[in-house]
Amino acid sequence: MRAVAGFFPLDEGHVRINAKDVTATPREARGVVMVTPGSLIPHLGVDAHLTWGSRLKKQKIPSERLSAVRAELGINFEGRVSELSLGMRERVSLATALLSNPKVILVDEAFSNLHERRAFIASYRKLTHDAGIDVVFSTQDQSDGSLAEHVYTIAEGKTQRVS
Numbered sequence: 001m002r003a004v005a006g007f008f009p010l011d012e013g014h015v016r017i018n019a020k021d022v023t024a025t026p027r028e029a030r031g032v033v034m035v036t037p038g039s040l041i042p043h044l045g046v047d048a049h050l051t052w053g054s055r056l057k058k059q060k061i062p063s064e065r066l067s068a069v070r071a072e073l074g075i076n077f078e079g080r081v082s083e084l085s086l087g088m089r090e091r092v093s094l095a096t097a098l099l100s101n102p103k104v105i106l107v108d109e110a111f112s113n114l115h116e117r118r119a120f121i122a123s124y125r126k127l128t129h130d131a132g133i134d135v136v137f138s139t140q141d142q143s144d145g146s147l148a149e150h151v152y153t154i155a156e157g158k159t160q161r162v163s
Contacts, residue, residue: 001138005034017103031103034147035110039093040058042082049081049092053100061099072123073115086113091120098127107137111144121147 002008004015006027014023022030033053041049047066055059070076073095077084081092090110097105105128114120121137127148128135137148145151151162 001034001136003120004104004136005032005106006030007034020094027032032040032106033097033100033102034106034108035093035097036108037086037090037113039097039110040081040089042080044081046075046078046081048076048083048094050096050099053102054097055098056112057103066099067105069099069127072127073120074123087115090114094124098124098131098133102133104134104136107135109138109140111137111139112141118147 003010004017006025007099010023012025014021016022017030017032041052044052048069050066050067073091075088075091075095075152077088081089084092090113094105094107094110111121122146125135137144141144144163153158154160154163
């Protein structure tokens with residue numbers, strides 16, 4: 001995931017996003033957002049955090065869209081992100097990635113601390129699908145694979161498609 005996001009150089013091979021080779025593309029121009037359990041800007045308020053990525057791209061999120069994403073993902077709290085529980089922080093970070101409208105969102109174990117995780121993942125997949133955003137997520141919980149379109153396992157350095 002770090003290689004796809006552009007944080008880790010490849011020794012060989014290529015990174016392609018929507019059939020376009022982005023191996024040499026700077027990470028900020030790839031259209032990829034990576035979310036981990038620690039992905040947050042703690043001093044921001046919830047709404048400022050949710051709109052942070054879009055503001056960097058000089059895009060405005062309509063208030064109806066912001067409200068709809070908040071409602072769909074169960075983000076019904078205010079205050080600074082640093083004051084939220086770990087699960088609530090993850091909800092905000094994932095929504096921030098969605099609202100920044102990238103091509104791909106990479107989720108590295110960021111679903112792990114959520115209450116009602118399966119319902120959240122289903123809602124998140126629907127929102128990203130409707131926005132035309134691909135999501136790749138890693139998990140230690142194999143049952144999460146039932147929520148994915150495709151499942152791959154990695155064993156002994158090899159990736160294998162399961163479904």
